[in-house]
Amino acid sequence: MPNSVLKGRSTRKTHTHTHDYYNRLSGHEGKTSSLFLLSLCYLPRSILPSPFHFHSLFSLIPPPLSLPLSLSLSPQFSRSPVSVNFIEVDNREMKEMNPWHTPVTIIITVIGVMAIVALVTVAVLQNRPLPQKYKYGIVMDAGSSHTALYIYEWPAEKDNNTGRVEQTHLCKVKGPGISSYASAPVKAGESLRLCMEEAKQWVPGKRHHQTPLYLGATAGMRLLNMANSSASDKVFQAVEGALQKFPFSYQGAKIISGQDEGAFGWITVNYLDERLKQGLETRGALDLGGASTQISFVSDNYDGSESPSNSVTFRLYGNDYNLYTHSFLCYGKDQSLRMMQAHQSQAGPATVLDPCFHPGYTATKNYSVLYDSPCVSDRKPKDAPDTFTHIGIGDFLQCQAAVKSVFNFTSCKYSRCSFNGVLQPLLQGPYGAFSAYYFVMNFLNLTDTSVPLEDVKEKLKRYCATNWDQIMQQHPEVKLKYLAEYCFSGTYILTLLTEGYNFTSESYSDIKFIKKIKGSDAGWTLGYMLNLTNMIPAEAPDTPLLPHPGYVSVVSVIAVLLFILFIVSLRPLWPRCSKQPQIV
Ligand SMILES: Nc1nc2c(ncn2[C@@H]2O[C@H](COP(=O)(O)OP(=O)(O)OP(=O)(O)O)[C@@H](O)[C@H]2O)c(=O)[nH]1
Numbered sequence: 001m002p003n004s005v006l007k008g009r010s011t012r013k014t015h016t017h018t019h020d021y022y023n024r025l026s027g028h029e030g031k032t033s034s035l036f037l038l039s040l041c042y043l044p045r046s047i048l049p050s051p052f053h054f055h056s057l058f059s060l061i062p063p064p065l066s067l068p069l070s071l072s073l074s075p076q077f078s079r080s081p082v083s084v085n086f087i088e089v090d091n092r093e094m095k096e097m098n099p100w101h102t103p104v105t106i107i108i109t110v111i112g113v114m115a116i117v118a119l120v121t122v123a124v125l126q127n128r129p130l131p132q133k134y135k136y137g138i139v140m141d142a143g144s145s146h147t148a149l150y151i152y153e154w155p156a157e158k159d160n161n162t163g164r165v166e167q168t169h170l171c172k173v174k175g176p177g178i179s180s181y182a183s184a185p186v187k188a189g190e191s192l193r194l195c196m197e198e199a200k201q202w203v204p205g206k207r208h209h210q211t212p213l214y215l216g217a218t219a220g221m222r223l224l225n226m227a228n229s230s231a232s233d234k235v236f237q238a239v240e241g242a243l244q245k246f247p248f249s250y251q252g253a254k255i256i257s258g259q260d261e262g263a264f265g266w267i268t269v270n271y272l273d274e275r276l277k278q279g280l281e282t283r284g285a286l287d288l289g290g291a292s293t294q295i296s297f298v299s300d301n302y303d304g305s306e307s308p309s310n311s312v313t314f315r316l317y318g319n320d321y322n323l324y325t326h327s328f329l330c331y332g333k334d335q336s337l338r339m340m341q342a343h344q345s346q347a348g349p350a351t352v353l354d355p356c357f358h359p360g361y362t363a364t365k366n367y368s369v370l371y372d373s374p375c376v377s378d379r380k381p382k383d384a385p386d387t388f389t390h391i392g393i394g395d396f397l398q399c400q401a402a403v404k405s406v407f408n409f410t411s412c413k414y415s416r417c418s419f420n421g422v423l424q425p426l427l428q429g430p431y432g433a434f435s436a437y438y439f440v441m442n443f444l445n446l447t448d449t450s451v452p453l454e455d456v457k458e459k460l461k462r463y464c465a466t467n468w469d470q471i472m473q474q475h476p477e478v479k480l481k482y483l484a485e486y487c488f489s490g491t492y493i494l495t496l497l498t499e500g501y502n503f504t505s506e507s508y509s510d511i512k513f514i515k516k517i518k519g520s521d522a523g524w525t526l527g528y529m530l531n532l533t534n535m536i537p538a539e540a541p542d543t544p545l546l547p548h549p550g551y552v553s554v555v556s557v558i559a560v561l562l563f564i565l566f567i568v569s570l571r572p573l574w575p576r577c578s579k580q581p582q583i584v
Helices: 002-013 016-026 028-041 051-059 063-072 091-127 185-191 193-202 205-210 219-227 229-244 258-272 333-344 396-404 436-443 453-465 468-474 480-500 524-532 548-569 575-579
Strands: 134-142 147-155 166-172 212-217 249-255 284-288 292-298 311-316 319-329 351-354 362-366 387-392 431-435 511-513
Touching: 091 548, 134 193, 134 205, 134 524, 147 193, 147 524, 166 193, 185 193, 185 229, 193 229, 212 219, 212 229, 212 524, 219 229, 219 249, 219 319, 229 249, 258 284, 258 292, 258 311, 258 319, 258 431, 258 524, 284 436, 284 480, 333 351, 333 396, 333 480, 396 453, 396 480, 431 436, 436 480, 436 511, 453 480, 468 480
Parallel strands: 134 212, 212 249, 284 431, 351 387, 431 511
Antiparallel strands: 134 147, 147 166, 284 292, 292 319, 311 319, 362 387
């Protein structure tokens, strides 16, 4: 044992009192202290304390301990006040001094390194993000034109509402919206089967039973419910029956109100933009569906006292929001086209010349189909033939005038209105415009809102005037129904925004046409699920002092510093050090 070597030598060569003192050092505390001080002896002069301090340091140690320790002072410290020269050691014994250290220091080194490695490992393992396990939620958007199934996921360990929810899959149901199955409700349920099977593949089997499944129906079912509530109930029964056959946690199918549709779309956009969590200025939401359209934004001029039915209040992440929202039923792009065509065909003509369709476009259409919607059914001309020939003339200005005919700007009982006597506070940007706003403007290459509004209109004017054959040739991949309607849809969007909502040439540039934000589709579904699963807390959650990477870095740096100190303290083992004579 190294200690016994030293102890033996001390016993033999030192005064008796030294022997006594040294015998007391056989305890653990003595070993540790002596090794620490020994290592200090071997530090370079530049970093060592002055002789006075060095002496002071030793003076802190009880004499029995400091005396034998002074034996190992190297030559450069021999002139220090603590040098002790009363011991004579021959060359052979001097050589024995390094071996004296070796086994103890190696063992301590190994233990020290292991302790540091263990410390860092525990810190890293304890605090590392667990292997990602996810939870899932499914929302079906049963729209007027079609149904879409969205699967969302979020980290399972973030059940304290701090995990970011993201869209992981979208399945578009084949066929029309469920409201179109009023005369064959069972088919509405069947139509959802393929997407539900897909959902089974996307959500891991062990999560199926705890995955909530919601179906929200929008304007198509609102209209069906208005026109024929028993048909609407049957559609829901069929849909429920179909959905309950799947292993998910079915949470119900219902019509969501226009106000909820607007508010949840606004939540989605601002949640994905992380504006809610960070308490930033929010983005208004403009949603254009097939049968309804929603506008939702926060305005300093609106506190909900005027037209309270347009007000929705939230407390999210510790911030209060008073949202203005309105949903215009029948002002989605499909129903507004019907309303415009109803206006054009009031007299029940056999031929309708339509400025919103391309020159060269001709189709035979059925009056009963055109008027088969509560948005226009009361206007059906009495003596109209069964069909009419729909002929395009492609005139943007005339189209704009025809589109305007669907809005009523005459009465407003509030301080200011959009149209149809609906209150709308002063616009306050920025805005995100999604769903059909995006589909249409993206197709027309008009999503850049920094382009002046007049130039946008000019471009659309040229597009509308383009011959239908040429349009079909240029876009063979696009569905004919969509292709035929882009001139109308583009004109409708510009008219709705500028005449309906009062966007000016200046505020138009505050609008951003968006489809997705950070991989998730903009729309009401995400906001709906976040609300029903309480995934957005009213108060801001507590955040740890340091994020995980910061925590690991701090622990690692401290561990490395400790390690370097430890290595320096073992300087006697370094080759240069060990060659030096030990006693002067
Ligand atoms: N051009 C184009 N139009 C689309 C596309 N998908 C949907 N649409 C049309 O865009 C409009 C809006 O579609 P959605 O946002 O799905 O609306 P919805 O949910 O069916 O309608 P609401 O019930 O009113 O909300 C409808 O007229 C659709 O026919 C697409 O990929 N391209």
